[in-house]
Amino acid sequence: MTPDKPRIAVIPGDPSGIGPELIAKLLNEDGVHDAADILLIGDEHIWQQGAEQAGLPVDLTPIAESDVGGQAGLSWLPMQTIAPKDVRVAEVTVAGGTSSLRCLDKALDLAMAGMVDGVLFGPFNKAALTSAGLNAEDEHRYIARYIGFTGYHSEINVLDDLMTTRVTSHIGLKDVAARITREAVEKAIGLAEAALTSAGNARPHIAVAALNPHAGDNGKYGREEIDILQPVIAAAQARQKHVTGPWPSDTVFLKAKRGEVDAVVTMYHDQGQIAVKLLGFERGVTIAGGLPIPVATPAHGTAFDIAGQNSANVGATLQAFNLLVRMARTHRAAA
Structure with a gap:
């Protein structure tokens, strides 16, 4: 990890939505790699899907989980959460929800272990999450339960x-x-x-x-x-x-x-x-207010109506990333 940079774990969100495309676009925005060390978490074919949808390169440099805390720059922690044949763009699927939760769980594990300073996730689909066993009102309450946090917490929406x-x-x-x-x-x-x-x-x-x-x-x-x-x-x-x-x-x-x-x-x-x-x-961003780790996501949804069409606007994802970097720096300083 670079001393003056936070390490941000990035997961694609629902593979059927615009998340993979948005992350590919985010990684090609000016200044993003200067702001933080970035760890991509998820299946190789999902990240390649996002790169193809966006028409932009995504560098996948695989590392072992044991090396996460010391790796600078852009790296990738490989996972196998969904078979390529089960990714159905613009459809709500149990497989998509399961993939979303498995990637989220891994990112939270790393954050709680102090190996990353914050978590950015692409848009989730609540119907897919529920079908995969979310068993909570929303992903924010799922996160709190997963990490064992019992204090007060709630979504905070941020616009500028x-x-x-x-x-x-x-x-x-x-x-x-x-x-x-x-x-x-x-x-x-x-x-x-x-x-x-x-x-x-x-x-x-x-x-x-x-x-x-x-x-x-x-x-x-x-x-x-x-x-x-x-x-x-x-x-x-x-x-x-x-x-x-x-x-x-x-x-x-x-x-x-x-x-x-x-x-x-x-x-x-x-x-x-x-x-x-x-x-x-x-430009809207959602953060998980009150939790002991910084978590952020664009405030919009999976946008199935435009998924796979290279028309998703990266603005909110970029705003979420920038806000998360600021939160993660504060979190590191207080640790």
Whole structure:
């Protein structure tokens, strides 16, 4: 490992989607190899598939797992997770989900052993993961369970200088209101604050989105704002935190767009995701907030509609890589 560089483990994501193509494009972006030592993990034919789809070279220099911690530059840890005949581009398959999980497990093993400083994964397909035995709400909760982490954690979505956290995530909309509790909101605010302060923002402005239309309109459309959100925000302000709200969700992202806030705490998945993806779909990043190892991925999905067509935009993957490198440097310094 190069002393002044973090080592980033990179896995392709679902082999049926755009992940292999995106990683091939990432590896050919200016500055990427100067920023980090990179370890590719996965099947040779999947990496070759990505290179062919992108029309770009991918250098596969194989190394043994025992050599991972000391190898500089670009290297490749070979695995055999899926047969070439079982890779079906643009299809949800059990084989694709199994391959995704096996590569993820290996990357996490290396990270927990201190052999890599962060993990970047190409887009996963949740249906394929579930069919392969995910047995969790999403890959982030799978990661926490796999590494034995029991502390609070949640997705953080990042778009340029804006972060969003959410009180609830991958659950049905009918179940959201019951999970909006004071403790859950406090944890989502704390996660946003911790992520921003670690990035150098000493007193970030965190805006809390309301759950109900018009922020409940003084209880006319629901009491969550009065009974839960307002007391949590007032308590944070009493501790000299720059937390405001609850703001109606149809206006809070206008504040974010104008750069008036550093983070938005949303109540449920689509409340934040729709806004962030409209503001910058090709730049959005998802990080696994709260976990003891840095993990990042582009915020978009596997895009089966364009898989294999060399039309996937590498922008979000590049943003995820750059953010992960910064996180990994901080992680190394604190280790």
